[in-house]
Amino acid sequence: MIETRDLTKVYGRVRAVDRITFTAASGRVTGFLGLNGSGKTTTLRMLLGLSRPTSGTALVNNRRFRDLRNPAQQVGAVLDQGINHPGQTGRAHLVSHAVLAGVPRSRVDVLLEHVGLTHAADRRSGDYSLGMRQRLAMATALLGDPPVLVLDEPANGLDPEGMAWLRRLLREHAGRGGTVLISSHLLAELDQLVDDVVVVADGRIRYAAPLDTLYRAAVRRLRVRGRDPGRLWQAYERAGGRVSADGAALHVSGLSPEDAGEIAFGARVPIYELSIETPNLEQIFLDLAAR
Missing domain, CATH: 3.40.50.300 (P-loop containing nucleotide triphosphate hydrolases)
Incomplete structure (x- = not known):
């Protein structure tokens, strides 16, 4: 030891x-x-x-x-x-x-x-x-x-x-x-x-x-692609989510996959992709080191 x-x-x-x-x-x-x-x-x-x-x-x-x-x-x-x-x-x-x-x-x-x-x-x-x-x-x-x-x-x-x-x-x-x-x-x-x-x-x-x-303990994000990213962004932020974008995909934290799907349904925006992004060790390490 x-x-x-x-x-x-x-x-x-x-x-x-x-x-x-x-x-x-x-x-x-x-x-x-x-x-x-x-x-x-x-x-x-x-x-x-x-x-x-x-x-x-x-x-x-x-x-x-x-x-x-x-x-x-x-x-x-x-x-x-x-x-x-x-x-x-x-x-x-x-x-x-x-x-x-x-x-x-x-x-x-x-x-x-x-x-x-x-x-x-x-x-x-x-x-x-x-x-x-x-x-x-x-x-x-x-x-x-x-x-x-x-x-x-x-x-x-x-x-x-x-x-x-x-x-x-x-x-x-x-x-x-x-x-x-x-x-x-x-x-x-x-x-x-x-x-x-x-x-x-x-x-x-x-x-x-x-x-x-x-x-x-790491923060997990959702990757979401839909027909109208702008409307989705507004809907997720109104629900308390934190949103960023990478091209046509939105990265959403603070919401569960179930919440994200229901919110998109309520906003009448068809979803093409909804997945959980699990950070790798390098991403987690850089975040800890930066803090």
């Missing part, structure tokens, strides 16, 4: 992170969302002991990172797209990290196959594509078979097959009781992966809850 309590980081007069409190639970994938400059990476760096908090605490399984025994066997991390020496082969990179982590070298070949890099194991990692470097970074994070994964933009450079592979890997990890905290700007991918979301903006938490709760 990951937990932050009033985590704060101040640089001079800038509060990069302001009293952030959230939990990433075991057995679940938590999406950590925010625009550039929102404080996401600073928070992750404090969690991993790479930056000292001004105040507050960041805990992994109830301990600060620096107090963990065998941290590579407790936490696997991908930050900065996985730093590796371009002159090393993928295998040599993993072997050196295995030695530092106290992990048997036999695990290297297992992980090379697990992340789909067996064919490139003896090539210089400097010749890898971005997607291959991301796979190597994931293999490095998994070396110690840690129960907790902290991942900052792990999907950058992955093709569709790579995206599907990453989703399976992380869902399986959570399914075994592991904890996953993942930051990504690929919100359509996170929509298919995460159980919980934490949204930050200007260094503060804007929302922290299960994903399905976020969707239930």
Whole structure:
């Protein structure tokens, strides 16, 4: 489990992170969302002991990172797209990290196959594509078979097959009781992966809850097309609806589909289309960040 309590980081007069409190639970994938400059990476760096908090605490399984025994066997991390020496082969990179982590070298070949890099194991990692470097970074994070994964933009450079592979890997990890905290700007991918979301903006938490709760709280609109959009617009506004237009279609909030249909019938305007528009994660996130 990951937990932050009033985590704060101040640089001079800038509060990069302001009293952030959230939990990433075991057995679940938590999406950590925010625009550039929102404080996401600073928070992750404090969690991993790479930056000292001004105040507050960041805990992994109830301990600060620096107090963990065998941290590579407790936490696997991908930050900065996985730093590796371009002159090393993928295998040599993993072997050196295995030695530092106290992990048997036999695990290297297992992980090379697990992340789909067996064919490139003896090539210089400097010749890898971005997607291959991301796979190597994931293999490095998994070396110690840690129960907790902290991942900052792990999907950058992955093709569709790579995206599907990453989703399976992380869902399986959570399914075994592991904890996953993942930051990504690929919100359509996170929509298919995460159980919980934490949204930050200007260094503060804007929302922290299960994903399905976020969707239930989101404002749903109706898309309506009819013979006379002007008359429909007036009728919906008189009934208390909020209306905007996109070409021939009206977007209506504040009314149920049943209400919209009855109002159109009462206004004697034939309806060609009446559907519910459910916002996606990207739309919801941008609205929360803007607020």
